[in-house]
Amino acid sequence: MPRRSISIFDGNVFMVTDNSGDIDQSPTALTGFFAHDTRFLSTWNLSINGEPLQALSIDDRLNFETRYFLVPGEPTHYVDAKVSVIRQQTVGASLTEHLTVINHCPTSIDLRLRLEVGADFADVTQLGRDVTRQGNHYARVEGERLLLGYRRESFRRESLITSSQPAHVDEHGMTFEIRVEPQQEWSTRLHVATPSLTTFGMLSGQRRMDESITPSRSRxxxxxxxxxxxxxxxxxxxxxxxxxxxxxxxxxxxxxxxxxxxxxxxxxxxxxxxxxxxxxxxxxxxxxxxxxxxxxxxxxxxxxxxxxxxxxxxxxxxxxxxxxxxxxxxxxxxxxxxxxxxxxxxxxxxxxxxxxxxxxxxxxxxxxxxxxxxxxxxxxxxxxxxxxxxxxxxxxxxxxxxxxxxxxxxxxxxxxxxxxxxxxxxxxxxxxxxxxxxxxxxxxxxxxxxxxxxxxxxxxxxxxxxxxxxxxxxxxxxxxxxxxxxxxxxxxxxxxxxxxxxxxxxxxxxxxxxxxxxxxxxxxxxxxxxxxxxxxxxxxxxxxxxxxxxxxxxxxxxxxxxxxxxxxxxxxxxxxxxxxxxxxxxxxxxxxxxxxxxxxxxxxxxxxxxxxxxxxxxxxxxxxxxxxxxxxxxxxxxxLNPDGDNxxxxxxxxxxxxxxxxxxxxxxxxxxxxxxxxx
Structure with a gap:
């Protein structure tokens, strides 16, 4: 499938990816996960056994949600792929990705899933411009959670990434070592929260760190x-x-x-x-x-x-x-x-x-x-x-x-x-x-x-x-x-x-x-x-x-x-x-x-x-x-023209x-x- 950008949005929260659901780091391109004029994810790349994923089809009928049907490998050799992947990405107050791996083999299969994650917290108005950032980026592993942040004086932006399945978490992403039984599937729920902000860009002391800027609504x-x-x-x-x-x-x-x-x-x-x-x-x-x-x-x-x-x-x-x-x-x-x-x-x-x-x-x-x-x-x-x-x-x-x-x-x-x-x-x-x-x-x-x-x-x-x-x-x-x-x-x-x-x-x-x-x-x-x-x-x-x-x-x-x-x-x-x-x-x-x-x-x-x-x-x-x-x-x-009450x-x-x-x-x-x- 030819490469193209895919957008999903709900209000001023939006995500722009390639047609496999990935975000490649770019200081100029308007790709990423954004809210309130800030890019909260600038990298979000999924691979299986070191191979990228390619799109078979995309269901983007809903403005706030897209489903990608994918297989690992380059387009030249995935015709006989034994594994397929479904990524369902949904934005609302935050980003949620339901990731499913399906084994089509008659035997069990061991896989290494790697999700590379990064956040530059760029201002959307400055993308494509030569701007020297004056704040500091930081990354912390908190158990099975990854916290990425940027701080400049009282201005702070953070992304909190979690998974519903156990993962090895480092400062650059998450790795899943999984075994999928024959004709079975494995899945996890990935979540990216953007902590609450006050009007002038500071973290609000009134909300927990895992709460979002935007009031939460279910799908x-x-x-x-x-x-x-x-x-x-x-x-x-x-x-x-x-x-x-x-x-x-x-x-x-x-x-x-x-x-x-x-x-x-x-x-x-x-x-x-x-x-x-x-x-x-x-x-x-x-x-x-x-x-x-x-x-x-x-x-x-x-x-x-x-x-x-x-x-x-x-x-x-x-x-x-x-x-x-x-x-x-x-x-x-x-x-x-x-x-x-x-x-x-x-x-x-x-x-x-x-x-x-x-x-x-x-x-x-x-x-x-x-x-x-x-x-x-x-x-x-x-x-x-x-x-x-x-x-x-x-x-x-x-x-x-x-x-x-x-x-x-x-x-x-x-x-x-x-x-x-x-x-x-x-x-x-x-x-x-x-x-x-x-x-x-x-x-x-x-x-x-x-x-x-x-x-x-x-x-x-x-x-x-x-x-x-x-x-x-x-x-x-x-x-x-x-x-x-x-x-x-x-x-x-x-x-x-x-x-x-x-x-x-x-x-x-x-x-x-x-x-x-x-x-x-x-x-x-x-x-x-x-x-x-x-x-x-x-x-x-x-x-x-x-x-x-x-x-x-x-x-x-x-x-x-x-x-x-x-x-x-x-x-x-x-x-x-x-x-x-x-x-x-x-x-x-x-x-x-x-x-x-x-x-x-x-x-x-x-x-x-x-x-x-x-x-x-x-x-x-x-x-x-x-x-x-x-x-x-x-x-x-x-x-159409109103005339009194008519x-x-x-x-x-x-x-x-x-x-x-x-x-x-x-x-x-x-x-x-x-x-x-x-x-």
Whole structure:
């Protein structure tokens, strides 16, 4: 079987192995057993009589568990193997491996099993970087237990490895000398515990060393929780199998990515994506909350609560904190604990604050939960104050961003890579920058909060002011960002007011925000679905004629499923159902090539050049906002919109989909159904 990596995960605890279940030590590769931004196992290699194991088949249907069916030896000579091995690896609060050796011989057989074990306790944010570690590693044999650890001042991480069968334990692993009778089997249960941590990375004195960081759940509890999650979601009936399969895959991944963060253990928030972003990224869970609101409104509620916990109170250049601004990322690894990175609570995102306001209103429209909206009135007012003061760095009514932390992000919209915001000729604009989509989010936020102020907070003066400001922003934006000779919106403005003229997908977000005058929407649609941006598999992040275009550049030519889903939603808002249908169909066509699990991004090559969409090598998968893309595309196809205590729908389906039934859609109306047929 060809070598490939296998991932299992439950919340922010995950494991990446090769296709025999082994982990090879690597200072750069994202393989290992991880929790809370730390690699707790960097070596986990099994051999029999000195020979490695090779995979016959792999059962990885469950996100948290994989079974490997193996034989010893190299692929050239294991056809007549007399022994087979089953490894069942399960992650939850810890790692458990059930190891079974089966003797197929008519006589007994003596075997030497060796499990090499190691832990470098590397910070996931530093893998692949040349970093000098300042702490000390240690290993101790405690009877039949192996304790591996790393300590730097008060920061400590430890892995405790045990076996249910007797073993010879040394500082590098475990050895089992076993005899297996004819046609019989031998088995053991291996367990790796990660001791409890406090918020700032120290061992908690309140728990035993064999307790885990993450609250423990049994396998049955994990399965039952997933079943309950799926049963409570709307049921999809459709004659197009790629959609039904991708919909279920999305729901499963969104459930499995949830975890309880150390700073807010009462919440259940989705991690952003495996492997590099298995933590709280506020932008991602606000966007995924918005995407799945018609399906899982509780995810939106936790996103709102979780983001509000991290609202800024002071000016802090290192963390880029400002009063009223919402945080963007939280990390628990060594680099954050010692402020080598600002991400212990980082505020380097200019779009999170207006997106939170957008979700607050949309959540109330769907659920009618005015209690939560009243609870967050003060938070919302502080968000508005930040938008109008600190965010408006040049005093011209736009939200600007500029890195203040030496370890912070240069770009602070959703396209965070250093070269994502560029002129058509490849030049990078000076800072600060005002990207177009963030102004759209602000416009939408002010319109929406005006509604809440009038209907929930009983503050008509605030509502009137916000509506005036939104109208002024719309007029100003359409004057300053519209490029007359190219008939599309600038990607951004530089500090001198120059239009950053690269053709990019960002302008597609302006449609779902509603800041585009109706007469300009068809022109945007033609650009978005034109050959420079649309590959046939989806809309690229950057047009092919831009100097920095690269079909496998992170934000300079790849296709992001979540980006396409929001653009399709915006196209439908402006009545451009055919254009929205083309985007939807393209993403659905791509999904089966990724086993129905849409990755963070994939390559932007033209469809006529490739029989299948090409991978983006470093894409996260699963990825929360990519998982949310399918539900949002469903909402778009059915045009689901709340209207008071009623749900309105008006289906417009892509040509390959003939019938859709979405049953038990939750909302302020209770539960209701929506239907669609091709026209």
């Amino acid at each position: 049955q509890e994990i399965v039952q929780e997933l079943d309950d999650w799926l049963n409570q979601a709307p049921h999809l009936e459709c004659d197009y199998e790629p959609l039904t399969t991708a919909y279920k895959r999305s729901l499963v991944d969104l459930a499995a990515l949830r975890y309880r963060p150390v700073i807010s253990p009462e919440l259940y928030l989705p991690c952003a994506g495996l492997p590099r972003y298995m933590t709280v990224i506020q932008r991602d869970f606000l966007l995924s909350g918005l995407q799945v609101l018609p399906f899982k409104p509780e995810l939106a509620a936790t996103a709102l609560i979780g983001s509000a916990v991290g609202q800024g109170n002071v000016l802090d250049d290192f963390q880029e904190e400002e009063p009223g601004k919402l945080g963007s990322e939280t990390r628990y690894g060594e680099a954050a604990a010692f402020e080598e990175l600002p991400q212990i609570l980082y505020f380097g995102a200019a779009d999170v604050t207006p997106l939170w306001l957008v979700l607050l209103d949309e959540y109330e429209r769907w659920t009618g939960d005015q209690t939560l909206v009243r609870q967050f009135e003060w938070t919302a007012r502080r968000c508005l104050d930040w938008i109008d003061t600190y965010a408006d760095a040049l005093g011209n009514g736009y939200v600007w961003y500029q890195r203040r932390s030496p370890a912070g992000l240069a770009n602070q919209g959703w396209k965070t890579s250093w070269d994502a915001i560029c002129f058509q000729d490849g030049r990078l604009p000076d800072l600060p920058r005002a990207t177009c989509e963030i102004q759209g989010y602000v416009y939408d936020a002010k319109i929406r909060v005006a509604r809440l102020a009038r209907q929930v907070w009983s503050d008509p003066d605030l509502a009137d002011r916000l509506e005036r400001e939104a109208a002024q922003l719309k007029q100003r934006f359409n004057r300053d960002f519209w490029i007359d000779d190219k008939q599309y919106y600038a990607l951004a403005l530089d500090p001198d007011g120059n239009q950053v003229d690269a053709l990019a997908s960002n302008m597609g977000h302006l449609l779902w925000c509603g800041i585009v005058p109706p007469e300009r929407a068809p022109q945007l649609a033609e650009h978005l679905l034109g050959p420079k941006l649309f590959s046939g598999w989806g809309i690229r992040t950057l047009a092919t004629d831009a100097a920095r275009y690269n079909p496998i550049g992170y934000h300079t030519g790849t296709i992001w499923p979540f980006d396409n889903a929001f653009i399709a939603w915006g196209l439908r808002r402006y009545g451009l159902a055919d254009h929205a249908g083309r985007v939807t169909q393209a993403i659905l066509d791509a999904a089966p090539y990724f086993r129905s699990r849409l990755p963070e991004a994939f390559a932007g090559h033209d469809r006529h050049l490739t029989e299948r969409p090409n991978i983006y090598p470093n894409a996260c998968s699963p990825h929360s906002v990519s998982a949310g893309a399918i539900p949002l595309l469903l909402r778009t196809m059915l045009s 749900l309105l729908f008006d289906a417009a389906l892509p040509s390959r989909i003939h019938n859709i039934k979405l049953l038990d859609i939750p909302g302020r109306w209770g539960r209701t159904d929506a239907f669609g047929r091709s026209r």
